[in-house]
Amino acid sequence: MKKLLILGAGIYQVPLIKTAKAMGIQTIVASIPGNYPGFELADKVYYENTTDYQKILEIAKEEGIDGIVTAGTDVAVITIGKVCDELGLKGLSAEAAECATDKLLMKQCYEKYGVRSAKFRRISFDDADYAKSIEDLTLPVMFKSVDSSGSRGITKVDDPSGFEAARQNVLENTRSGYFIVEEYVEGEEFGAQAFVQDGKLEFILPHGDYVFKGDTGVPVGHFAPYDLDSEVIEDARKQLAGAARAMQLDNCAINADFILKDGKTYVLELGGRSGATCLAELVSIYYGFDYYEKIIRVAIGEKVDFSECDKVDSTLSGTPNASHLLMSDKDGIIVSQTDGNAPDPDICEVQFDYKPGDSVHKFKVGPHRIGHVITKGKSLDDAVALLNKALENIHIEVE
Ligand SMILES: Nc1ncnc2c1ncn2[C@@H]1O[C@H](COP(=O)(O)OP(=O)(O)O)[C@@H](O)[C@H]1O
Ligand SMILES: [Mg+2]
Structure with a gap:
């Protein structure tokens, strides 16, 4: 039996776990502990931080895995690259993984190879004069941490009076000693x-x-x-x-x-x-x-x-197909959730992430999602119309 190490046990890894199992592959899931739906689906679970490369490598060696994979998140991509390199497994290299999870390395790659991307500057946190270095960028600009995701640590700044708050936001969302500022691309x-x-x-x-x-x-x-x-x-x-x-x-x-x-x-x-x-x-x-x-x-x-x-x-x-997240407009507890849609082969999926009684957040960032709906159709217009209709028939009450 082939063995697959899946990094993460969250909503975006669940389909990987289910599919691998259906393929007759043994699923080993590694994730930090928490209320994650993948734990109960996996054949075997390791409660480890997926960014802890040494730990994950140890597990991979001990289990003699045939592959390592994740979906929907950058958190463990570096670990995957390193484990693939170390064990000769198929997958992205550590070098590529580092580039893919570091916004500065990525931007430098794009600049070097002529990929069209917003003009940027690297700024050190200890550079008191940093406003000077970005003088030649056209406002508005985006302050970005190089090592975060899901829009964390990212602020759009329209004029220099906003620089300090934006810098502070980066500082709170990075482990790095520097960040990037890039031109805002309106489009x-x-x-x-x-x-x-x-x-x-x-x-x-x-x-x-x-x-x-x-x-x-x-x-x-x-x-x-x-x-x-x-x-x-x-x-x-x-x-x-x-x-x-x-x-x-x-x-x-x-x-x-x-x-x-x-x-x-x-x-x-x-x-x-x-x-x-x-x-x-x-x-x-x-x-x-x-x-x-x-x-x-x-x-x-x-x-x-x-x-x-x-x-x-x-x-x-x-x-043609379309999807939309389900979201809450306030912090609170789910009181009830109902899907009033009649069965329809073009409604591909209605998923609730939580159960009544679970607490949820007012939607601000991706991880605040509380479910999703996916539809298809003969045309994109059909798929989108059905998506809107399906969304209207879903009621989630949060108190
Ligand atoms: N240079 C830019 N111009 C316009 N919008 C941007 C720019 N950079 C980021 N954004 C906005 O911020 C979001 C998050 O930025 P991104 O670089 O993709 O970081 P993350 O890793 O958090 O997704 C983007 O999806 C986009 O809406
Ligand atoms: Mg992004």
Whole structure:
């Protein structure tokens, strides 16, 4: 029996655990303790911090794993890279993983290889004169920690009077001695899912994002296909391919964030794993295969056939689909939750993350999600109309 080490036991790793089990693979899950749904699904659990590379490596060796994988989060990507390098497993390299989880390294890669991305500066926390170093950037700018995710430590600043508070926000959300400031790119946010196998980009699927405007944009849903002029799509593909090459991402899923400004795609960042908020599901539904299964097969060392993607892309025959998170507009306890939707084959999934009695947060960032809905349709308009209807029929009462 093959053994797969899955890092994380949260909502975004649950489909990996379920799929691997259905494939007859033994699932070993490592995660910090907590109220995570993956624990009860896994064949074996290690309550360890997935960023503790030495511990995870020890487990990997002891178990004699065939592969190591995660989905939907960057937290453990470095550990995966290091374990893959150390044990000769299929997956992204430590070097690529470091680049994918450090916004400064990433931006430097993009600059070096001519990938279109916002102009930036590296700033040390001990540089009292830092405002000088960013004088030549055009306002507004984004202050960003290099090592966080989910919009933590990121602030948009419209004029210099906001610099100090933004710097303070970075400081509270980083372990690094420096951060980056980059120009704000005013435009429409979108993204793409992709996969590289043995140096080949197997597919690139651009998708539209529904963005919740909090302190920064937080993706709360997605849809595909993303209807753009073919030159724009081509440019997005070129930027993504260039960014992946620059970062040396290989044998991993890619989650890309872009901003479209004046018909040009700016790369915000690439992650070396599949996207959160129903993005792996978006790929599965669009191409008509189980994306989690492919991710797992590559991770355990199989050569995986992605030829469906070329067929679907060349005939524009992907299945349109859309998804949205369920969110609470206040902190509190779930009193009741009901899904009033009649069974419909085009409502692919309605998921509640919690049970009545569980406490939830007023939605500000991705981890505050309380569920999701995914729909498909003959056209994207159909899928989106059904998504809106399905969302209206879901009632979650929080007190
Ligand atoms: N240069 C930028 N211009 C415009 N918006 C940005 C820029 N950088 C970040 N953002 C906004 O902030 C969000 C989070 O930034 P990102 O760099 O993707 O960090 P995270 O790792 O937290 O997702 C983005 O999804 C986008 O909405
Ligand atoms: Mg991002």
